[in-house]
Amino acid sequence: MERYICIHGHFYQPPRENPWLEDIELQDSAYPYHDWDERITAECYEPNTASRILDGDGWIRKIVNNYSKISFNFGPTLLSWMETNAPEVYRAIIEADRESQRRFSGHGSALAQAYNHMIMPLANTRDKYTQVIWGIKDFEHRFGRRPEGMWLPETAVDLETLAILAQQGIRFTILAHWQARRIRPLGSDNWQEVHGGLDTTMPYQVRLPNTDRTINVFFYNGEVARAVAFEKLLDNGERFAKRLLSVFNEGRNAPQLVNIATDGETYGHHHRHGDMALAYALDYIEANKLAHLTNYGEYLEKHPPTHEVEINNNSSWSCAHGVERWRTNCGCNTGMHPGWSQAWRAPLRDSLNWLRNTLAPKFEGRARQFLKDPWAARNDYIAVILDRSPENFDRFLGQHATRILNQEEKITVLKLLELQRHAMLMFTSCGWFFDEISGIETVQVIKYAGRVIQLAQELFNESPEPRFMEMLAQAKSNIPEHRDGAHIYEKFVKPAMVDLLKVGAHYALCSLYETYDQHSRIFCYDVYREDCQNRLAGTARLAVGRAQVTSQITQESMKISYGAVTLGNHNVSGGVQVYTNDDSYQRMVQELTGAFDRADFNEVIRLLDQHFAGATYSLRQLFRDKQRMVLDIILESTLAEAAEDYRRIYDRHAPLMRFLKDLNIPQPRALQAAAEFVLNTSLRQAFAGDNLDLEHIKALLGEAEMAGVPLDGEGLGYVLEQTLKQMAEKLLGQPDDQVFIGRLDAVISLVRSLPFEVNLWKVQNAYYRLLKTVYPGYREKARQGDGEARAWLDLFNSLGDKLQVRRGKNG
Numbered sequence: 001m002e003r004y005i006c007i008h009g010h011f012y013q014p015p016r017e018n019p020w021l022e023d024i025e026l027q028d029s030a031y032p033y034h035d036w037d038e039r040i041t042a043e044c045y046e047p048n049t050a051s052r053i054l055d056g057d058g059w060i061r062k063i064v065n066n067y068s069k070i071s072f073n074f075g076p077t078l079l080s081w082m083e084t085n086a087p088e089v090y091r092a093i094i095e096a097d098r099e100s101q102r103r104f105s106g107h108g109s110a111l112a113q114a115y116n117h118m119i120m121p122l123a124n125t126r127d128k129y130t131q132v133i134w135g136i137k138d139f140e141h142r143f144g145r146r147p148e149g150m151w152l153p154e155t156a157v158d159l160e161t162l163a164i165l166a167q168q169g170i171r172f173t174i175l176a177h178w179q180a181r182r183i184r185p186l187g188s189d190n191w192q193e194v195h196g197g198l199d200t201t202m203p204y205q206v207r208l209p210n211t212d213r214t215i216n217v218f219f220y221n222g223e224v225a226r227a228v229a230f231e232k233l234l235d236n237g238e239r240f241a242k243r244l245l246s247v248f249n250e251g252r253n254a255p256q257l258v259n260i261a262t263d264g265e266t267y268g269h270h271h272r273h274g275d276m277a278l279a280y281a282l283d284y285i286e287a288n289k290l291a292h293l294t295n296y297g298e299y300l301e302k303h304p305p306t307h308e309v310e311i312n313n314n315s316s317w318s319c320a321h322g323v324e325r326w327r328t329n330c331g332c333n334t335g336m337h338p339g340w341s342q343a344w345r346a347p348l349r350d351s352l353n354w355l356r357n358t359l360a361p362k363f364e365g366r367a368r369q370f371l372k373d374p375w376a377a378r379n380d381y382i383a384v385i386l387d388r389s390p391e392n393f394d395r396f397l398g399q400h401a402t403r404i405l406n407q408e409e410k411i412t413v414l415k416l417l418e419l420q421r422h423a424m425l426m427f428t429s430c431g432w433f434f435d436e437i438s439g440i441e442t443v444q445v446i447k448y449a450g451r452v453i454q455l456a457q458e459l460f461n462e463s464p465e466p467r468f469m470e471m472l473a474q475a476k477s478n479i480p481e482h483r484d485g486a487h488i489y490e491k492f493v494k495p496a497m498v499d500l501l502k503v504g505a506h507y508a509l510c511s512l513y514e515t516y517d518q519h520s521r522i523f524c525y526d527v528y529r530e531d532c533q534n535r536l537a538g539t540a541r542l543a544v545g546r547a548q549v550t551s552q553i554t555q556e557s558m559k560i561s562y563g564a565v566t567l568g569n570h571n572v573s574g575g576v577q578v579y580t581n582d583d584s585y586q587r588m589v590q591e592l593t594g595a596f597d598r599a600d601f602n603e604v605i606r607l608l609d610q611h612f613a614g615a616t617y618s619l620r621q622l623f624r625d626k627q628r629m630v631l632d633i634i635l636e637s638t639l640a641e642a643a644e645d646y647r648r649i650y651d652r653h654a655p656l657m658r659f660l661k662d663l664n665i666p667q668p669r670a671l672q673a674a675a676e677f678v679l680n681t682s683l684r685q686a687f688a689g690d691n692l693d694l695e696h697i698k699a700l701l702g703e704a705e706m707a708g709v710p711l712d713g714e715g716l717g718y719v720l721e722q723t724l725k726q727m728a729e730k731l732l733g734q735p736d737d738q739v740f741i742g743r744l745d746a747v748i749s750l751v752r753s754l755p756f757e758v759n760l761w762k763v764q765n766a767y768y769r770l771l772k773t774v775y776p777g778y779r780e781k782a783r784q785g786d787g788e789a790r791a792w793l794d795l796f797n798s799l800g801d802k803l804q805v806r807r808g809k810n811g
Contacts, residue, residue, distance in 0.1 A: 002255040003248050003291035004299055007278070008174060008220065009264030010151055011045065012075035012117060013037055014430035014441045018623075019422060019451040020498035021523035022553065024081070025624040032718035037078070041086050044268030044275065049092035050765050051279035059804045062283065063768045066275060067096030068103060069282050071295045072264060073111040073151040076138040083142075097143050100295060107297030112139035112147035112170070115382075118427045119326045121158040121314045122349070124356075126375060127424055132164050134382040141386050148297040149173060153429050155261075156316035156323050162215050163208045172203065172216040172296055174261050176317040180204070180219055181310045191310070201247070201256040203300055204309035216305055218296055220261040221247055229262050234271045237280025244281065245290055255303045257294070261317075318433075326432040337435045340478040344437040347474035348446075348485060355449055355468055356423045362460050367416050370409055371400050374416075381417045388552050407555070412459065414554040419455040422448045437475050438482040443492050446472075446485065450493040500549045500558040503527070504576040505617040508562035510626050511543040512572065513633050523623070526550045530559075533589055535596045539568025542596040542604065544589050546579050561585050563592050563611065565604050570634050572619050573605060575612020643681060649674040654707065661708050672709070679704045680712050687720040694750055701754070713756025720751070721759050728766035735774045741795045748802040764803050771800070771807060 016024045016037060024035045033039035053062040074082075074093065082090045093110075100109035114120055115134035118127065132150065139147045149172045150165055157175060165173060177198040182191045186205065200219045207214050224243055227233040233240050247258040267274040285291050314322045324330035329343040367374035377400040384396050397405060397413070405413065431445030449468070457463045472485035482488055503525045507516070511532070520527045532545030543564045550557040564574030579585065588611045595603040608616060619627060653671050660667055667675075679700060686697050704711055727744055734740060744763070751758045775796065781789035800807055 001248070001250070001253050003245075004255065004257045004294045005244055005285060005291045006071050006218075006257060006259040006294050006296060006299065007244075007282070008071040008073075008111075008259065008261040008296075009048075009267060010073055010261060011078065011264030012073075012113070013040060013078050013265075015077045015116065015425065015428060015444060016440075017077075017081070018496060018498075018523075019425070019447050020496065021623065023523050026628055032715050037081050038085065040265060040269045041082065041089060043272075044265050045082070045093075046086065046089045047268045047275040047761070048264075048278075049089055049096070050761070050768075051275040052764075053279050053283050054276070055806060059806050060764060060768070061806050062279075063765065064279050064283070065092060065096045065099065066267070066278055066282070067093055067109065068099040069109075069286075069293055070278070071109045071111065071259075073113045074264075075113055075117060076115050076135060077117075079138075079142055094143060103293075104295050104298040105301065107148065107295055107301065108143065108145060109295040109297075110139070110143050110147070111149040111151050111174075111296075112136055113151045114153055116425050116427075117153040117429045118424065119154060119156045119316070119323055119429050119432075120152055120161040121156050121323050122326055123427065125160065126360075127427070128161055128164050130379050130424065132161075132168050132170070133379045134385075136168060136170075137382045138386065148300075154316045154318050154323075154326075155179065156314075156326075156429075157311060158313045159206075159209060159311070162206055162311070163211060163213065166208055166211075166213040166215040170215065172218060172300060174218050174220055174259075174296070175311065176315075177219040177222050179312050179315040179317070180217075181312045183307050183309045185307055186305065201249070201258060202254075202303070202307065203257075203296075203305045204307050205305040206309055206311060216300055217309060217311070218257075218259055220259050224258075225260040225262050228260060229266050229270070232271075234266070234274040234277040237277040238284055240277050241281035241284040241290070245285070248291075257299050257303070258291070259296070326429055333435045337478065340435050341476075342435065344475035344477065344485065345432050347471060348431070348437065348442070351468055351471035351475070351485070352426050352445070352449060354471060355426075355452060355464055358464055358467075359419065359423065359452065359456055359460075362456070363416055363420060366459060367413070370402060370405055370413050372402055373400070376400070378417060378420050381421065384414075384417070385421070390555065393555075411554055411556050415455050415459055415556075418554060419452055419459065422451045422455070426452065436479065437477050437485055438479055438488050438492075443488060446489055447493050447496060450489065450497060454497060454499075500525075500551065500556065501560065501576050501578070501615065502617075502621065504547065504549050504558070504560040504562055505574055505615075505621060506623055506626065507547060507549070508543060508545075508564040508574045508576055509572055509617060509619070509622055510630065511545070512541045512564050512566050513630050524552045526552060533593055535593055537596065537599060539566075540596075540599075540601065541566050541568075542592065544592050546585060561588065563588065563608055565592075565596070565601070565608065567601055570619060570631070572630070573608055573616060574618070575608045575616045577612055577615050643677070646674045646677045650678045654703070657707050661706065667708065675704075675707045675709045679707070679709050680716065683711070683716055684719050687716060687723055689723070690726075692723065692747055692750075694746060697750065705755075711756060717756055717758045721762070724751070724758070724760065725762040728762040731763070731766045732769065735770050736792070738792055738795055741792075741799055745795065745799045745802055748799065752802065760803060764805060767800060767803050767805055770796075771805065775807070 016035060018025055024037060027035040030036045030039045033042065048066040050063050051066050052060050053064060055061045097108045097110040101107060112135045114131040115138065118131050120128055135150060136147060146169065150170045152161065152173055155175050157179060177200050178196060180194045180198045182193045183204065184191045198219055200221045203216050203218050205214050206217055224247060227243060233243055244258050248256055267278045282293060286293055316323050319325035319330065319332045321330040321332065325332040327349045328346050329341055333342055364374050371377045380396065380400065384393055426445045426448035428445055430441035434441055453463065453465045453468065469486045469489060472489060475485035477483055503522055507522060507527050516529060518529050528548040530546050530548065532543065535542040546559065546561045548557060548559050559579040560576050561579045562574065562576045566572040591607050592604060595607055619630060622630060657667055657671055657675060683700050686693060686700060730740065731744060778789045778792050782793050
């Protein structure tokens with residue numbers, strides 16, 4: 001019997017980008033990271049690119065890229081974020097697919113995904129086609145090859161979706177075993193009902209209606225997948241491997257494939273160090289020759305289907321009722337809020353369906369003025385999404401436009417296609433998966449609807465918003481303060497909306513606190529400054545000027561004039577308006593700068609109100625990241641004063657605190673707060689320095705221990721990890737520097753003694769790379785009697801011991 005094992009990871013995150021900024025704003029809940037994509041990358045996606053295989057003593061024996069040995073798919077929207085924000089991880093994932101092709105007979109392990117995780121059976125036919133086409137084109141752009149397989153979001157499936165996959169050249173997909181209805185040997189007329197007893201160790205063929213096409217389906221082993229996700233199977237890599245091996249039927253001689261599919265985040269985010277259990281299990285199976293590791297494409301080539309299957313239409317892997325979780329109150333939920341109702345799901349979907357269907361004919365009618373086939377153009381629009389340059393858009397128009405378009409017409413076409421993009425994004429499955437309509441995932445899809453409404457207003461001179469709001473009001477929240485979907489739209493969506501004037505206001509207010517170049521980038525907007533006048537009087541500042549604001553998404557542009565003032569506190573005022581003419585602009589500049597130069601600040605405020613009536617802004621309107629930056633600047637002096645006060649209190653009373661601790665008497669809360677603030681702040685500053693003062697850090701740690709001060713381990717660990725990352729890069733850049741290696745050795749010794757965990761991942765990776773590349777040369781020189789090489793080896797070996805990395809032939 002030939003035994004094969006394939007593990008599939010579905011790596012995906014709900015989109016979190018502000019639809020108007022095309023980027024993720026600060027998320028405090030992800031502390032100490034900027035946002036949840038960044039945090040989950042650090043906990044899961046990145047560790048799987050360099051996962052540790054430990055020996056019996058807990059030392060690193062190997063570092064491997066898990067992606068090269070498993071089957072995987074990444075959501076296109078997640079990869080888009082990663083390409084910009086985590087480029088090293090992104091490159092490692094792409095390289096893993098290339099490595100898997102070398103490992104698995106030319107078959108890459110990466111699968112495509114229907115573009116934005118839409119529940120395909122609930123989509124209309126046009127959206128199904130676009131989702132598949134965009135998923136394929138995005139995959140080709142990133143991985144440089146055609147995908148063999150495609151992951152269906154939530155494995156939600158119907159025959160039409162499978163037919164579209166096959167038509168677009170997809171050879172296979174993956175489903176849960178309960179999605180099979182009945183099977184028969186190829187060429188047989190005798191169907192056998194599955195009743196939950198499906199053999200998942202072989203692929204099946206699905207004949208598609210009204211066509212001679214077929215598609216292949218792999219059904220994953222649900223019991224093992226569930227144990228991985230929910231039964232702590234990842235606590236032990238060897239146990240994980242043996243559980244996989246236990247599925248093989250020793251009494252059958254035919255080739256067998258044991259395959260499982262789970263959320264990829266299981267391996268590191270949901271289960272800490274789950275990536276290491278995965279790496280160990282794969283290594284254990286491979287090293288002991290217990291089975292062949294494979295991927296679906298390779299197995300399909302070697303062992304084509306011998307049986308045909310009929311699927312259960314409108315079924316999925318995460319709803320016992322088919323696909324009802326994404327449209328009704330079917331009873332499926334997270335289980336975290338007993339008593340909550342999900343009756344909001346139906347009116348939410350109804351309102352979004354109405355919005356899409358109402359605007360579709362309007363889109364088609366307007367787009368036919370410029371495009372030969374509006375829906376074919378939408379299918380190809382992914383090429384523009386992947387490359388927003390004007391040159392690429394002109395190439396796109398060369399293929400699809402009915403004639404040469406002027407700039408205003410180009411903007412209209414982009415707005416039309418962006419309306420369609422967001423009309424699909426608003427059906428991202430995460431909006432219905434969880435328990436409450438005011439949850440961030442559901443608010444996100446309503447924001448996409450808000451962007452659709454905004455574009456519709458601009459394109460068609462009529463607003464679908466009133467009727468949409470009426471329908472959305474039927475979606476009732478479980479939280480009284482949020483009331484219903486319409487209230488949530490008013491509360492969370494409308495304030496998030498952005499136009500060119502708001503971008504200009506953001507630029508104006510921020511120009512009080514940072515220096516912009518002539519050309520600046522604010523999220524997905526370009527700002528070209530044409531003129532500016534800045535004034536400073538103590539802590540008071542004034543900025544006036546004019547600039548051109550242009551959207552990179554729609555190419556829409558607007559020339560603005562602006563003015564902004566702060567008197568040195570959080571009361572910041574700014575105004576922005578469409579630039580009219582030079583005379584009125586110069587008059588505004590002269591009046592504002594004149595009043596500011598006279599220190600007549602009340603007059604400055606009055607003039608701002610006069611010149612920008614109805615278009616004034618404050619810190620509340622700033623985009624979240626810059627809002628936090630400005631507030632940090634404003635708070636800097638206040639916090640510095642508080643820090644000095646805390647420092648004086650602590651310095652004066654530290655001996656008393658030690659005495660109280662020695663007597664085992666509880667510390668007064670005021671003294672405890674001062675000590676905690678001072679010592680954590682001092683350590684944070686010490687850890688962030690380019691040249692770590694180890695003696696000073698040890699002294700601070702000693703003080704904290706004697707004072708019984710709790711340390712902010714998560715925050716301090718994060719700061720120190722960033723410093724260690726820089727040191728790891730320096731080690732790779734100058735591996736011959738013995739002084740630096742000795743310095744790093746001392747730093748790692750200190751890290752090992754800390755009362756909180758610090759991730760040594762980056763330094764271990766750098767060390768392991770040098771172990772494979774530089775170390776052999778030094779070892780050979782040392783064998784030949786080179787004393788300098790011997791000294792380097794001693795330092796390098798000492799560092800390896802601190803990092804717990806094995807060397808030698810098994811290293």
